[in-house]
Amino acid sequence: MLNMFGILEKPLITITNIIWSFDRTTKQLQVLLVKRAQPPYQNSWALPETFMRTQESADEAALRLIREKIGLNLSDFYTEQLATFTNQQRTSNERALSLAYMTFLPEMPALKAGYGALEARWFAFSAVQKRYCLSNRQLTFQTAAEASETAYYQALKQQQPDQHLAFDHEWILRLACQRIKNKLNYQPNILLVLGAQFTLKEARMIYAAFLGIKPSEIDNSNFKKTHKHLFKDIGISSSKQIGRPAKLYRLASNKVEF
């Protein structure tokens, strides 16, 4: 398509979805990765992706992705937009923008790999964080000094594929961590992975992961006081465990502001 100023871009639209859940037995936050069946980045681990189709909104595509690629048939989850990635160097062949979403599942369902994936697997977030150095590094998006993004995409080409996530997925994950951390104090949507009821210890485990500290560094008593506006005691105690049973809480509001 041409107009008097140049050729308009009509790129493919990739939907990339960071899918979070929580393992109740290990009390570990989980993130879903798939092993790619086809090139590029064949056999590499990647965030689940799909191309957007005609007659479908991005949100719908994000849901279809969950169904098709991961074999999940769920009704109860929450998806929010993360950001859109437009750098030309992010793909090598035909240009594709990536609309990144985050989905929070209130349980940790069994997975089966769908089309395009050799395998779909839950990973403990702490392991992924360590493996791919998703530290709290500041990401600057200042247009005047967008050097860091440019530098990242330059370096991307030299990477060993088997030691990294496919495409710019580490960059996307890093951004997701930053976003979740920023919202921890006013809109901790990440806690939706804890489902309808949870203990404060479980909430603390998640907070600690994004704050970059050990869970033991957060005092239970103080945590309860500081976040009492976010959690509501539902008057039930947790099931059998060593020590006094923990109370169960729910999120105070499921209204989610943008």
Added chain:
Amino acid sequence: MLNMFGILEKPLITITNIIWSFDRTTKQLQVLLVKRAQPPYQNSWALPETFMRTQESADEAALRLIREKIGLNLSDFYTEQLATFTNQQRTSNERALSLAYMTFLPEMPALKAGYGALEARWFAFSAVQKRYCLSNRQLTFQTAAEASETAYYQALKQQQPDQHLAFDHEWILRLACQRIKNKLNYQPNILLVLGAQFTLKEARMIYAAFLGIKPSEIDNSNFKKTHKHLFKDIGISSSKQIGRPAKLYRLASNKVEF
């Protein structure tokens, strides 16, 4: 483009840029609107837009938009991504996704309408807020209950064009307000419109606009204490005015986290 599952979408990409500045004489936050020269929404006020071209990143397109449509040739400003709008009902003809950005100008330059615009004009944000009811209404994007977004796009078709901004631009602006408000306490990028040095009164004017209160309702002394981590006293006093001269401040950090 076809694969075994269906037809992939390759939509046009619209870059929509909300451009903010500050009028030092009236101490009013300003937002830039253009009057559309061509259909659809001919003669309606709209946020500045352009189509993305090949060989150009979305960030570059956002910058080109500033140059071409508004005749600004600036080097010193900051642009950040707001969100991406993908609803099919947002355009009537060929499908177009909109990548919305926000740009903060440290001055309020004169405008000249460029290609596609009959006029480009600065509006006092307070007037725009009132005119288009950009109140603090909660916007829910819960995928399970995305009724509000769907309802919005349904209602959009019935709107009187001359009483509203073009396309879904009121929706986009409302989201921008919400985002700015949320970031006021930890990353008030909106204050970049105040330039290299500003008085606390100027900062208070902007805070008040997004908090939905009168500037007089914010106590100067307390505001200073509460936000002292964000502002740095640069030891200079403001120029001649009635009353004791205000000190000048700068933003403590121009590092911007995502």
Added chain:
DNA sequence: TTAATAAAAGTATTTGGTACTTTTATTTTT
């Protein structure tokens, strides 16, 4: 029955937010 465990519950101290008052530096008026 006792020890160990883990969380609830409570306390005391420090920090930060809020409401309010006083002081100071400037312009305008007399």
Added chain:
DNA sequence: AAAAATAAAAGTACCAAATACTTTTATTAA
């Protein structure tokens, strides 16, 4: 030139929240 008006800086006292820490309680394991 002096006094009044203005607007912000600077200070104060009080209340609420965050933090560090201790005690109590409900449970399991030995």
